[in-house]
Amino acid sequence: MSITPEEVAKVARLARLELGPDEVAAMTDQLARILEYVDKLSELDTSGVTPVSHALAVVNAFREDEVRPSLPREEALANAPMANEEAFVVPRVI
């Protein structure tokens, strides 16, 4: 499977990345080479193989639903690029 500059631009939009024309061109070439290598996987017959997303058989870890202290608001906001006394501030949404 090869990848086109249009697809690269579409994937960039999905990934919330802004790529200039030069970056799209370079990325198209690099992704094509990487995907060509990854296509090596299609040499293998995996019909009937159950996919694995986690190497150890870990089941859901539950804990008691207890009220515990959380991060104080002031500390949560301390690293924000923009905040007021009580919230993160972002550019207009609508």
Next chain:
Amino acid sequence: MSDLCTITIHELAGRLARREVSSLEATRAVLARIDDPAIGGAVRAFITVDHEGALTQAEAADRRLAAGNAPELCGVPLSIKDVLCTKGVQTTCGSKILAGFKPPYDATVVERLKEAGAVIVGKNAMDEFAMGSSSENCAYGAPCNPWQLDHICGGSSGGSAAAVAAGLGAASLGSDTGGSIRQPASHCGVVGIKPTYGLVSRYGLLAFASSLDQVGPMTRDVRDAALMMNAICGHDPRDSTSLNRSVPDYTAALADGLAGMRLGIPKEYFGEGLDDEVRQAVEHSIRLLREAGAEVREVSLPHTEYGVAAYYVIAPAEASSNLARYDGVRFGFRDMAADELLAMYRRSRSQGFGPEVKRRIMIGTYALSSGYYDAYYKKASQVRALIIEDYRAALEQCDLLVSPVAPTPAWPLGAKADDPLGMYLSDVLTIPTNLAGLPGMSVPCGFSREGLPIGLQLQAAHFGEEKMLRAAWNLEQRLAISDRRPTL
């Protein structure tokens, strides 16, 4: 005072306990060495050095040492890969997008080291978001190999390995998603352990690929690695993948002789592309392990050659999701000129992330996108199952798998900078371990004619850390090269 910087943790701990030296003296010596333009300045293993914090911690450690019965790590200066949160101390993950970020909490492993009295001198350079095999993707400058400064120190935990080798802190914590502890350990001549998935808490570890990431120690010898494992392993309710099981005293595994131990040599790890000097060093080590009493047999891991391809779908897929959090809202870089929310996300991320991180986000987003999911992500996850089955079958016939860590010694800085795929392929011998969640280890086993270190890799079944430590310790005793240090 320079030997204070280059001795092992267990040697320093003895001197601290006998009060022959104070933690403050040891810490000052390490800080001076980091600040020395000819040593720390040449190796560039740190993004952040916390002089003030380190001296305060050293004074506290000295009070505990004076009171007696302090833990073995008490007063020992060490460093932390900049992928782990340190409360109030800048944590960048090697990325411009996190410049100035000061976490409001410590990672669990950092908390545990602090509780043990360790002194944290600073944060190590690394490939941005741990994506890379040479540490050249660090936005704050690439660290250099202390054995040959014009060579890479490996990656992504390159700054950690370089710091330990160069005497800039007695140990470091790294993280390993596809070899990022073992490969730099191999290239810098230090010991590195990637523990069983779930044995060490990931709370406070900046996520790259959550099903593969694991934190582990990098040290000057095997006993030090066992001491660090004692400090960091164990259940953490704040990490839902952390395993609730008892942790042994890993130093008890360091017993002489390997009678009854079965070593498997995976034939696929000795194929095309393996450097002759690496092969010779590893084969020599296998002879020494056999002399120590181990039985040696050949085994097969037939899907090894598909590991890199599966990894370069799975890891970027997980990364593309994990790195969605860097959006310029709650922390990290924001393009202040953007006057609309979506544009702000896009511009902040595009300016904040470096090229390799963008590449992996793109691969991952593509592999997960509608129409391609089955061909890439599902297929790779099925191949992952085949690799796990390979290991299961091989580890029925043996206790440990013995191989090289990396196909070649360290290469010159810049040599693979324009070849992302070539860089990926250098991880061919370490990636499968992570896909299966197994423990892996790198132990120094020799030097090339050029004087560059070569590492031996041990892999075991889940929770086989004690077997790895025992074999590594026996090899270390017989090779007697663990006191060699680079000349700086």
